[in-house]
Amino acid sequence: LAKTTQPISMDSYEGQEVNITCSHNNIATNDYITWYQQFPSQGPRFIIQGYKTKVTNEVASLFIPADRKSSTLSLPRVSLSDTAVYYCLVGDNNYGQNFVFGPGTRLSVLP
């Protein structure tokens, strides 16, 4: 499984755009990149997934460069309620391999 590296923590202010980068240097050809959000004492929640280039949904955007060795989750105009831990996962979708969590990034949004 590809190992992921993320910043341990980040601070931001309300209304700002937040970009969280995940490194996955040994990503395999069949691997997808998936991001989850987790609030304290709750289960993780799926945010977005991509394979290459850019993916956007109503919550976030995911940017993946051509070499796919990193990815960036972009959260537009964060609010206090976006304070959470964000996990980057890399795997090939087969038999739970896509659901091995890395260390995560603790995002704190300040007023």
Added chain:
Amino acid sequence: DTEVTQTPKHLVMGMTNKKSLKCEQHMGHRAMYWYKQKAKKPPELMFVYSYEKLSINESVPSRFSPECPNSSLLNLHLHALQPEDSALYLCASSQGPGNTEAFFGQGTRLTVV
């Protein structure tokens, strides 16, 4: 219904007790998962069931015994646990083993005394 329901929400058990955690989903998902999460750590994958068959066991001690009675239910039987097994136990499901989006329950907060 996009919910994964876990019961109980909280559980305190002694080291000699036997208890079970339950997980239920009615989304027609055919892959279900158990995770263990310690404070300020990421969830650790324990077991994966695919079409009611155990497909992944991440070297979990035998005092944890999973069971999938049918496609909607997942149990985790607990016996002779240790205090270090105290954690949040999370259940998740996805459409199939090849599907990408998993839905998680709220978890069971387990304390072993």
